[in-house]
Amino acid sequence: MPFTEKLLTVPPPIEVAGRHIKRYHVTADPAGIAPEVERAAYAILPELLPGPGPRLPGGGAGDDTTPPATFVVLHRGGDDGAYLNAYSWVWDNVLHFRGASAGQPVLGCPDLDPTHFITPDLPWIGCVWELPPILHERDAWVRHLLTPEVPDLDAYLADSLAAGTTGDRS
Numbered sequence: 001m002p003f004t005e006k007l008l009t010v011p012p013p014i015e016v017a018g019r020h021i022k023r024y025h026v027t028a029d030p031a032g033i034a035p036e037v038e039r040a041a042y043a044i045l046p047e048l049l050p051g052p053g054p055r056l057p058g059g060g061a062g063d064d065t066t067p068p069a070t071f072v073v074l075h076r077g078g079d080d081g082a083y084l085n086a087y088s089w090v091w092d093n094v095l096h097f098r099g100a101s102a103g104q105p106v107l108g109c110p111d112l113d114p115t116h117f118i119t120p121d122l123p124w125i126g127c128v129w130e131l132p133p134i135l136h137e138r139d140a141w142v143r144h145l146l147t148p149e150v151p152d153l154d155a156y157l158a159d160s161l162a163a164g165t166t167g168d169r170s
Contacts, residue, residue, distance in 0.1 A: 004028070005167035006075075006129045010160045017046045019088065020157055022071040024133045026166060033076045040102065040115035041074050041084040047119060048086035048098035066092050067145065067153045071137050073130045080104065082114040085126050087137065093146060095134075097125050129166045136161040 009032060011023045025033050049070060070088040077083065080103035088096040099122070101107045103114040110116065126134070144156035 003128075005165040007032075008132065008161070008163055008166050010163045013157050014042075016042070016070075017049050019049055019068040019070045020153065021045070022069070022137070022157060022160055024071065024073045024161065025075075026073060026129045027076040028078055029076065033074060033082075034114075037076060037082050037102075037114050038074065040117055041082065041100070044100045044117040044119070045072065045084065045086060048084065048100060050088050050090055050096045064091055066090050067151065067156075069141075069153065069156060071133060073126065073133055075127070075130050076114070077104070080112040080114055081107075081109075082117070083127075083130065084117065085130055087125075087134065089141060089145075093141070099124070099126075132166050133161050 006026050006028045007030065009025045011025060013023065014021050025038075027033050066089050070086055072087070073083075073085045075083045075085070082102040083104075084100045086098050090096045098119065100117040100119050101109055102117040103109055103112045105112070107118075107120045107122070109118055140156055140159040144159060145151040145153065
């Protein structure tokens with residue numbers, strides 16, 4: 001089957017475990033991601049978020065003062081798979097990554113249930129349909145948090161990649 005872009009939707013941000021979460025959903029289904037898959041994905045999200053800041057050179061434990069912001073990509077595959085990628089800003093300008101998968105035995109999932117998420121220990125950061133938000137989020141972080149004299153977390157949270165497809169946006 002030839003490659004086809006998928007649909008990208010942008011639900012409003014939420015707060016989980018004290019972090020502001022920007023959300024992107026990717027699926028080929030025009031109806032969107034099933035509510036039970038979405039609920040299961042966001043139930044495991046706290047396990048994917050970073051803990052207190054790391055001990056930084058010259059500082060004490062937990063001295064990472066980066067605003068608590070994360071963006072996630074919830075992707076429903078064309079088969080039974082569902083994937084949740086959590087990218088959290090830490091140490092001022094670094095992305096922390098953790099992912100969860102469901103319904104994909106090749107990734108260690110115990111069954112084909114797209115609501116039964118596990119956290120595989122893989123060094124993968126996303127597939128071609130899950131990557132488009134990363135560049136936008138990098139630019140938004142620079143634009144609203146790193147460049148201004150006074151960082152503006154609210155402006156960052158309001159600045160999301162537009163809904164549409166995962167394809168070329170130039």
